[in-house]
Amino acid sequence: MNHDFFMNKALELAASARGLTRTNPMVGAVLVRDEKIISQGYHEFFGSAHAELNALANIKKDDLENTTLYITLEPCSHLDKKTPPCAPMLVQSGIKNVVIASLDPNPKVSGNGVKLLKDNQIAVTLGVLDKEQKKLNEVFYKNMLNQMPWLHLKVAQSLDGKMCLNNGTSQWITGSHSRVSVHEMRSHCDAILVGGNTYKIDSPSLNVRDIAICHNPNFKQPEKLILSRKTNPLETKNDWIEYFKNIYKNEKIGSIFIEAGPQLYTKIMEQNIVDRLSIFIAPSLIGKGQDFQAYDRQDLKDLTRYNYQMEKFPDGDLLIDIRF
Ligand code: AOF
Ligand code: ZN
Numbered sequence: 001m002n003h004d005f006f007m008n009k010a011l012e013l014a015a016s017a018r019g020l021t022r023t024n025p026m027v028g029a030v031l032v033r034d035e036k037i038i039s040q041g042y043h044e045f046f047g048s049a050h051a052e053l054n055a056l057a058n059i060k061k062d063d064l065e066n067t068t069l070y071i072t073l074e075p076c077s078h079l080d081k082k083t084p085p086c087a088p089m090l091v092q093s094g095i096k097n098v099v100i101a102s103l104d105p106n107p108k109v110s111g112n113g114v115k116l117l118k119d120n121q122i123a124v125t126l127g128v129l130d131k132e133q134k135k136l137n138e139v140f141y142k143n144m145l146n147q148m149p150w151l152h153l154k155v156a157q158s159l160d161g162k163m164c165l166n167n168g169t170s171q172w173i174t175g176s177h178s179r180v181s182v183h184e185m186r187s188h189c190d191a192i193l194v195g196g197n198t199y200k201i202d203s204p205s206l207n208v209r210d211i212a213i214c215h216n217p218n219f220k221q222p223e224k225l226i227l228s229r230k231t232n233p234l235e236t237k238n239d240w241i242e243y244f245k246n247i248y249k250n251e252k253i254g255s256i257f258i259e260a261g262p263q264l265y266t267k268i269m270e271q272n273i274v275d276r277l278s279i280f281i282a283p284s285l286i287g288k289g290q291d292f293q294a295y296d297r298q299d300l301k302d303l304t305r306y307n308y309q310m311e312k313f314p315d316g317d318l319l320i321d322i323r324f
Helices: 001-013 051-056 086-093 111-118 130-136 136-148 176-187 196-202 239-250 263-269
Strands: 029-031 036-042 067-073 097-102 121-126 150-158 189-196 223-227 255-259 276-282 309-312 320-323
Touching: 001 029, 001 036, 001 051, 001 067, 001 097, 001 130, 029 051, 036 051, 051 067, 051 086, 067 130, 097 130, 097 196, 111 121, 130 136, 136 150, 150 176, 150 263, 176 255, 176 276, 189 196, 189 263, 196 223, 196 263
Parallel strands: 067 097, 097 121, 150 255, 150 276, 189 223, 189 255
Antiparallel strands: 029 036, 029 067, 276 320, 309 320
16 A cells, blocks of 8 residues: 555645634545545534544445545544544444554544554554644644644845835835735734734735635634734743733634734744744845844854745745744
8 A cells, every 4th residue: 555645645635724724733534445545535624524524424334344544633532622533433434444644732632542443453554644744734733732823924025134114114025926925824824913013004904815715615814913012011032922822722823923024023033932934035125224133143153044945936026934
């Protein structure tokens, strides 16, 4: 059996629901017999049926002979949730072979789903494309392991590193392709956060517009968060962590897209709490303007050379994407 091939299919299915399952993980499943996919399913949106249930929905017990179910995440086993647990359902189904990419980091599951399958004589292969699955669900892993939202910071700047003109104007440094990309990034997060200054100067609408996901009836617009220094005077790193942890705990917000101007960028970068930094760069020079002042490196030896992904848009804008 080509485990990687079928798990990859299941991961592709999972990823097709990006932006719709928040704050749940993206999960996909394929059922295989004689090296052919005979059924498939994925977790389509938050609150909907789980992937493995969808994959087995129209399959009769007799049809499960000699099949293998590929699932990207360990089947769930806990009860205090919206849908019935999948692991007992799999035991009932009569399936005998299950291949799983990763354990569910949800402490209520984490190993219990696999144990239930094994205790019921289901052969389990664990760890196929584990790294790829964890990348796909990086937000969910951060939430479960740190009880903290994933923080995705976005900035737009000129070639000379300026984020706005001297008078604060920043609309628009980058072009329309970058803006579509920003709307896609917004749509993957539970909330959009801006600083009080940006809110006052740009009065951004802070919603997702003009991209395909907006037409999906299961898409939910992100919440809006405005961080003003008056109402939230965050100073120490602990203040920042507490602020975000409270948002996670009280408002069930698992991912925050932060659209920062120079002040907020400077403040938040200095805390070293950002998970992903997306820098959109327009091929223009602003000259005198405002930039960010995070860090005051005294020695060139202190510079970190980050790994990054890069995208070039048709109009020449660049995206440098860093995961810390
Ligand atoms: C699975 N298959 O497709 C998904 C799983 O509130 P619920 O009922 O949707 O449950 C959410 C939890 O279930 C979530 O925190 C994660 O642990 C697991 N997600 N598990 O077996 C799936 N989406
Ligand atoms: Zn489940």
